[in-house]
Structure formats: structure tokens, C-alpha cells
Amino acid sequence: MTAPSETARDSTPVAEIPWRRLDARIIWVDGLFALLSLVPAGLALLVADEPGASTLIPVLAVAVGGVVGAARDTLRWVKTRYRLTEELVELRTGLLVRQHRALRRERIRTVSTTARLRHRLAGLRVLTVGVGQPGATGYEALQLDAVTRTAADELRRELLAGSAETVSGGTGAEPPGERVFARIRWSWVCYNVISVWALVTAAGLLWGGYWLAQSFGFDAAGFVAGLVDWRTLGPWRTGAIAFVGVGALGVLGMAVAFVTENWAFRLVRVDTPTGAVLRTSQGLFRTREVNRDVSRLRGVEISEPLLWRWMGMADTNVISTGLTIWSMTPATTILPRGPIGVARSVAARVLDLDAGASPFAVPLRRHPVAALRRRIGWATMVTVVVTGLLAWLGGLVAALPSWLWLIGVGLLPLALGAAVVAWRALGHGLVGEYLVVRSGLVSRSTAALARPAVIGWRLRQSVLQRRLGLATLTATTAAGHGQYAAADMPAGIVVDFAEQVVPGLLAPLVGDVPVEPSPVSVAGPSPDASPLEETCHRVG
Template sequence: MSLPPPNPDERVSAPAPEPAAADPAAPAPVPPALVRSPLSDGEWHRLHPLTPLLRGGLFLIVVIGIVVANFRDRLIEGLFPWMLPSDWDEYAAESDPVDYVLSHDLLLIALLAVAGVLIVLLVLFWLSWRVHTFRITGDDVEVRSGVLFRTHRRAPLDRVQGVNLTRPMVARLLGAAKLEVVGAGLDANVKLEYLSTANAEAVRADILRLASGRQLGEAAAARAAPGSRTQAAVATLGAGLHGLIDGAEAPVAEPDSVVHIPTGRVIAAQLLSGSTLWLLLLVGFLVAGSIYGTPWVLFSIVPTIIGFGTYWFRQITKALRYAIAPTPAGIRVTFGLFTTITETLPPGRIHAVEVSQPLLWRGLGWWRIRVNRLSGRSATDAATEQFSDVLPVGTQADAERVLRLVLPGLPAAELDALFPQGVLGPTGSDGYETTPRRGRWLRPLSWRRNGFRVTSDALLLRSGVLRRALVLLPLARLQSVRISQGPIDRALDVANLTGHTVLGQVSGTLGILDRTAAQQAWAQVAAGAVAAAATDRSHRWDAAEEPS
């Protein structure tokens, strides 16, 4: 039986292809409502075109040093001709590489060699910039780099502890800045170095907004559809060239600081620090040694003073241009004169707070506030101490304003009682369990202040007479709590209480406490930490309310 001929008026439709299965490894799309920068669209982008130059600054300094060392004779002859000895012409003729090249007709070869080195450097710089890319998705911030040895780093957005924006002096002149996405772990930070200043500000805001837990479906301003990767690369290159032409960074909108530190206070605070006391003691020993011993020992004071002067200068310049202000994404801290660093601490990322007052600051009424938070660095890193100070030096009113910023979840009544009862205490009935009578000889000066208090939100540790300090450990961020005893502690029936947080400059240990009181505190803190962690939502600071 034959089939009828096909009707030309009838159209045969092919079966619809089955939809492809979603790739589980594909990155989550970026919600358009949460980003403002075209660099945060989930595609791979390149960094600032001057990134290889800014990152290779140390290498260039070494090259310049080699050149200066080889041409030092001509530099001395041009800058200080009156200091030359009588036989300078003979010495210069023997040691000057320029005269050697000219006298042996090697100028062309030397120029070709210099041109070849420059071309190789330019090619290497171009390759390193070409392969150094980043992208921001709905889940991660990723960076790929390396020519011979490839590196791929990823920072999950739900583990972001903060975003630091650093503007080194040379980069500021070129309109560039670098971002550091602080992750939850040692050496977990992801760096975007460098971006134009405007792009860095927008990308930082996008990362914080994506990491905040804000739900989809928010109303947002319409933005143009992203173009091709070529267009994005051209736009990035154009922004970098504009930054190079414009020079210094464009003005950045900064929120008003709640604290203003005069320059004189910064200098005086550094001069009244513990390092000054050590310097005075050292100078006293050296002077005594020169009087009663060998006089030449006195000459060692000069390099010591130079070293301390350099340290003071660096510490003072780091504390200048200080500002701290609340923003929707968290606490924004800015500091640094030559290298300006802007750090954004989202709520729920601060694990410990310490209010302290060195002895020499007491007459002036100055205080310092430090915090522990995940920084992605080791505790011995010099930058860890720099990032721990959220208030380098301030009055009591300044310290109270900063405490309200870093501890927004603490009830108002507790905040009002921190200074009179905790920092400046003790008072008649402040609720602190102090050192018992049998252990006071181990704390002869501070036994009245040496004590702790447990609230529904925090563990408070008060200590010190010469250096007064109050440590606050939010229970929702507490990792564990420990009671310990040594042989003397067991004999006196006292114990030491330690609240464990992330590594940092703030210590959560308090010793010589009544053993029974410490055990009760251990049970209270353990139960309170579980309850606080179960109800805490500060780490999702911008999340919409979850349905009940």
C-alpha cells in the first residue's frame, strides 16, 4: 500500500527539543536589583590597565636602584661638582659605563638591549593583566590570575566578613584603588587590585548588598542591558585611561563621621603610649652605662631614637583622617594619611569589643576601642592590629557613640550602664562577680575591679587598675567557653574563665574568680550562646522578613 503524496500546504513541525538540564556547577545569576556597577553582572572582567605597574612597584624600585647605582658617578658629577676630588676625571673614565659604551662603539647594541628589556617587560605586564580577571556572581566573588602558574580564588558571599578599600598614595594619584573581600578563614581574602576609584566604590557596594541576604523581587531602577565582553573590556580600559589623565581620585561620597579626632590628640596619644616609656627607660640605661661604663655606648641612642621616631610617624599617619559612620551595609571606618583605608564592617561580624584606657591617658580622659573580627590574616600580621582599632583615641562621649555603633543589638539600658558600672566601676551593686577574699593577694591592686557579668546578650569581663579595660563578648558570636585551674588556683578554690572568639587583639580571659561562680557563669554562657545564636539575624542584616 502506497502512502499519499505530501500536501505542500501542510507544515510538518519537528518535535520540540527537551530542555537542557541545568548545570549544577554554573554560578547563580546576579539579581539585577542588587547591583549598580556593570562589573558586577556575573561575567568575567579585567582589572585596571595599570594594575601590573601598581603591583610591580617594588620590582621597578629595584630596577631604578640598579640604574642609579651604575650611574652614580655621573649623578655625583652633575649634582655635587664642588665635592669632586682632584683625580675625579681619571676615576670616572675608568668606572663610567656610558663612556665605556661610547668609546667601544657599542651604543647601538646597548640601545637594542634596553629596548629588548622594555619590550619583554611590557609583554609580561600585558600578559599578567590579560589573564588577571574577576567576576561577581550571586554566590561568589572569584579571581583568576597567573601566566605560568594559574590561581583561582573564590570567596562565598555568605561568608563575607567585610570589604576593605585601600588607596595607596601612588594609586590615588592615578585614580585607582584596591578592594579586599574579607573571608571567614585564614588567608581566605580575595583581592581586586586595582580598579578605578569610582568602580571600586560601586563594586564594594554591590558585594555588600549581595552578601546582605536581601531577598529577590525588590523594586530597582532599570539599568541598561549589559553589552558584550569586548564592550565591557573597552569600558574598563576607558575608565582606567580617564583615571590616569584626571590624576587624583575623584571625590567619594562619605557619610558624616560620628567622631572627629584632632591631629594634636593623635600625636599626644602616641607620645603618651607605652612605647614612649620603653624609650625613656632605654635612654636612661644607656646614659647610665655611658657614665659608669664605656662612653661610646651613648652613640647607640641615635639609631634608637631614629627607629622610634619612624615608628611614631607611621602610627600617627595611620590614625589621621580617621572617620567612623553608620551606613546601610554596616560600620564604615576610614583612616590613613598617605595610604587611605576604608573598611566596612557589616553587622554581626564583630566577635569581641574592648574599651581600654592606658595609664598616661587617664588624666586626659581618653579611651581606645578595639574589636575582634575575622580578617583573613594571622594574629601576628602587622595589619591585624591596624584593622582592630575602631577608635584609636577618643573621649568618653566618643567611646559611647562608637559602642552604640559596634553593639547595635545590646539593649539601651545595658549600653547606658557600660561606662559607669563596667568601664569606670565598681559601683555599689553593679552585678559583677569579683575576686574572692582568699585570692585577693594574687590581684592586690585590681581585685575590686577584677570581675565578670553575664547578661542575656553578652559576657562582660572587667579588669585592670593601671590599665582599665572592659571586654564585651556577644553571646551570639561566642565560639566556646572554658574554665581552667592551676595548682595554686585549686588550692585557693578559684578558677579562670575564658570566652573563645576569633583570633585578634582582644583577649577573652579573666582569672582568679570564685570557682562556684565561674561554674555558674559557664553554664549560663553555654545556654545563652545557644539561645542567642538560634535567634540572631544580625549576619543577614538586610534580609527581608522570613515567613512564619
């Protein structure tokens, strides 16, 4: 049995499938906010006796921005159409330059919905369809701004699950199963406010407050100057008070931002008759819901920033085909920054494993001391270069002190410490059906990649690695970063380890560890790979 809407659409020629409009409520919502944008200008004219340019220019800019934005959205509504066919999602838009985009439905990786406050007041949503690698040419996300909440839910179900889910929903069947993997814990606020961005946030808040006060004729600088006799306190106490005050304001601002962004956060797995999706939902003033196709997940990556590692802080991302972790989108992020213990527990549940069998619960094999010697060599070389450069500048520029080169010498302990930290971060292992690699100095990343997702290997030895008996093994994949490296492994075990991960893929190289500086690459077929990735080749 098939839903009537699906029957009509599938049996109708593509040319006869009607085009749909965006919801018209976006017009009057924008009109209302355009009127509200005029309020600051009106208040400034009423409150200030003789408003100057410093008062009028900002408020007029806000008013003009609101009116122009409303007019732009009205024209966009007039000129935008979209439709769904059996194979494509199509969008037509543009006033002077008309655009017609068509995305193949089998390429869809994520479907997300967002809603700012103005959308929520009107019952609207912004639907974003993620296709292919974000940012890649021809694979930019398709966005519908805005449709009704009901339409957004129907489009999401249809794009992710197809007609079978629609049937189950229309025949009174049981709702799809839902397993909650994580909910927001407000103790996570502490992991998200200790950052240099707190000072940047404070600077923005202070500037905004000062501008707002000036717009209404209030002397904010004079008010602060009159609070305390700053001359009596002296410069050191004044600086300390200013630093603490600005820092506290920044921490408060970041805490408020975290709460509003992650309000009611949930990570759930929703099972349907046609598959499953991994869903995150969050937001107070601006809601966001991201749905990821579970069948395209290939693993999980947990990153621990160096400066906050003492807090046990971690970022958690999924490794999925069609989604790059560097895309700076919420599609790969499945948890707010939080404790490493929670990240490991959630990762195990996402991978559908017991906590004891999780790739993140098993100690990894450490890399040899030769890898440490290599990093110490690099640290020493960098220190020597910096010291020499500073000594040269000190002798060349008379205004610089002659002891400037000592700063470079002082960097040596820090560089050696960084070398040790980077070496201790190295690790690799094979845990069940997952290849696990770990590396990183600034951010220690542990990636668990499903063995079937490995479509090729890249073996590399530099001249120094060859002298130290080391080699770097890189697994290539159609998911995530595209490659995951185990740097500076013992050269004698590289090929054998690769054979354990994917038996037969390195058969031409068994017993032949690469000894040339050039890389050696072998690729195998994968259902997620392009025809180019399905080749088998050797370079070097």
C-alpha cells in the same frame, strides 16, 4: 525591580559570565615609577666624581627593584582575571603556577579598599575581600590590585549589600543614612609617639639619611663631628645629647607617621536598605577604607597597655565573627590609639547603647583575695627560680660576679607589684545583654560580648585553684579570640553566673561545680558556629 546588571548576571549560566581584567593603568603607572627609580642612580653618577661600591650598590638596587616590580605587575595584569557570580567571587592568576580561587559570598566578612600614592595618581584602588578567619587555611583574603575607584565602589556595595542597594542607588532614592561615631583628634598624636619604637624609628631615619648623604658624596659623620667640640663636653654630656637628639628625631618621625596614616580618619555607621556597615576611612599618601558587616558584630574589646595606662591610653577593637583580633589587620581596629574616655564613648555608640548603659561604664565585680594569693605565689616562685639560676651561674662562670644572685632578689618587689596589678585587673559582670570580662597584666583587656554570641562554656579548676576555692569560667564563641575567660572567680558562683548569662546552656551542671583538674566544656548551637561547634560535650 532589579538592576539590569544584576538581572543579566543572575539569569546567565555561570560558565557564560565573562571574566574581567584588572585596570590597565597599573602598567603605565608602574612604568613611570620604574623610570623614577633610575633617577637616584643617574644623580649619583653625575654628582660623585668617582662613585664607589658603597654608592653604586644601593642606588642600583633601587633601580633594579623598580624595573623588576614594573615587569612583575605587567605579567600579573596579563595573567589575572576575576568575576562575580551569584554565589562566588572567583580569581585566576599565576604565570608558571596557575591558581583559581573561589570564595563563597556569604562568607565575606569585610571589604576594604586601599590606595598608595601611585594608585591615587592614576585613580586606582586595591580591593581586599576578607573571608573567614584571617590566616586560616583556605580563608586568605582575596585581593584585586588594581581596579578603578568606581569599580571598587561598585564591587564593595555589591559584595556587602547585594542588589537591593544597587537598586536604591539607581532609582534616585535617598542616599544611605550615615552616622559619624568618631573623627581624628590631633591631640591623639601624644598617645602614639611615646614608645620604644621611637628609638627604632630614629635609627632607621639616621641610617637612611647617612646612606643618602654617602650616595651623593657628603660626609655626614664629619659634619656632625664638626658641630661641637665633643671632647670638651665629655662622654656623659655627649651621651645625653645623643640620646635626647635621637629620641626627639624618633618622636618626630612617629608623629609624622601617625598623621599621614590617620589623616582624615572617620568612623561611621552606614545604614542601607539591606543592612548596615561599620566603616573606617583614613590616610594621606596611602588611603584605606574598611567596611565591616554590622550584623556580624558581637561586641567590643578595649585594651589598656600597662606602661601607658597612666596616660589613659587605650586600643579599641570590635569582636566580630570571621575576624580574629590577633590577625594584625585593620579589620578589627576601629579607632587609633587614644584616650580611654573616647574609646568607651565610641564603644557604646558602636553597640548602639546610651553612655550610661554601656558595658564599659558599669563597675565590674572584683575577684576574691584568694586570686591575689595565687598570683603572689607564682611571683615568689618565679623569683626563687631566677635567683637560684643566677647563683648557679655566678658559681659556675668565674667571669661573673659572685653577687649576681642579688639581682634575682631585687626582682621580688617588681614581681609582687605585678601580681597586685594583675589581680586588680580581674573583673566580670553581666550588663544588660552583654557578658563583660576583664583581665591582663601587660595589657588590661575589657571585653563586652553579646550574650547570644556565647555558644559554650569551659569550666576549669587546677589543683591550686581547688584548694583556694577558685575556678576559671571561659565563654566560647565564634567571634574574636574565640574564647573569653573570667579567671579565678569564686568557685561557688561560677555555674550560677553562667546560667544568668545564657539560661539553660549549663543545665546539666547546675549545682555541680567542677572539682577535677580536668576542664569541663559544654557547647550550645549558634548560627555562627560550625557543625563541630554545635556539639554538646563534656571533657574530663
